[in-house]
Amino acid sequence: xxxxxxxxxxxxxxxxxxxxxxxxxxxxxxxxxxxxxxxxxxxxxxxxxxxxxxxxxxxxxxxxxxxxxxxxxxxxxxxxxxxxxxxxxxxxxxxxxxxxxxxxxxxxxxxxxxxxxxxxxxxxxxxxxxxxxxxxxxxxxxx
Ligand code: CMP
Numbered sequence: 001x002x003x004x005x006x007x008x009x010x011x012x013x014x015x016x017x018x019x020x021x022x023x024x025x026x027x028x029x030x031x032x033x034x035x036x037x038x039x040x041x042x043x044x045x046x047x048x049x050x051x052x053x054x055x056x057x058x059x060x061x062x063x064x065x066x067x068x069x070x071x072x073x074x075x076x077x078x079x080x081x082x083x084x085x086x087x088x089x090x091x092x093x094x095x096x097x098x099x100x101x102x103x104x105x106x107x108x109x110x111x112x113x114x115x116x117x118x119x120x121x122x123x124x125x126x127x128x129x130x131x132x133x134x135x136x137x138x139x140x141x142x143x
Pocket of ligand 1: 054059063093111112113114116117118
């Protein structure tokens with residue numbers, strides 16, 4: 001299994017609840033390497049651009065209002081099998097359905113405000129990483 005990258009975003013609810021440290025700790029304890037990380041505030045248009053694939057879905061307006069409601073922390077994570085391992089670590093979209101011990105089970109309030117985003121495929125990870133990080137911010141930190 002090759003080393004893979006995924007995009008994680010600690011969402012505005014995670015930042016507002018002062019959970020950045022707790023979630024980063026859980027990510028690092030699960031052997032993900034942080035390749036790049038920053039704090040940004042998305043505009044409404046920026047959030048719409050990121051979630052373009054969901055445009056037209058009933059939750060699109062609430063999702064993009066929420067994602068532009070405060071700072072968030074996008075980060076690039078590296079690990080063997082990073083995309084699916086990270087989705088396992090964060091748990092189901094709806095915290096009520098998430099496995100015990102997952103990030104969303106531990107900290108999320110609802111399907112809409114669910115603490116963290118993780119890419120759903122290696123292809124989308126590449127697109128999503130490029131949305132937040134220019135190549136110059138993706139240096140090889142662990143070599
Ligand atoms: P995320 O992994 O960031 O990708 C899309 C987001 O839409 C998802 O997490 C949820 O936070 C949000 N969302 C809100 N309502 C729904 C819904 N009914 N189904 C799927 N995603 C939803």
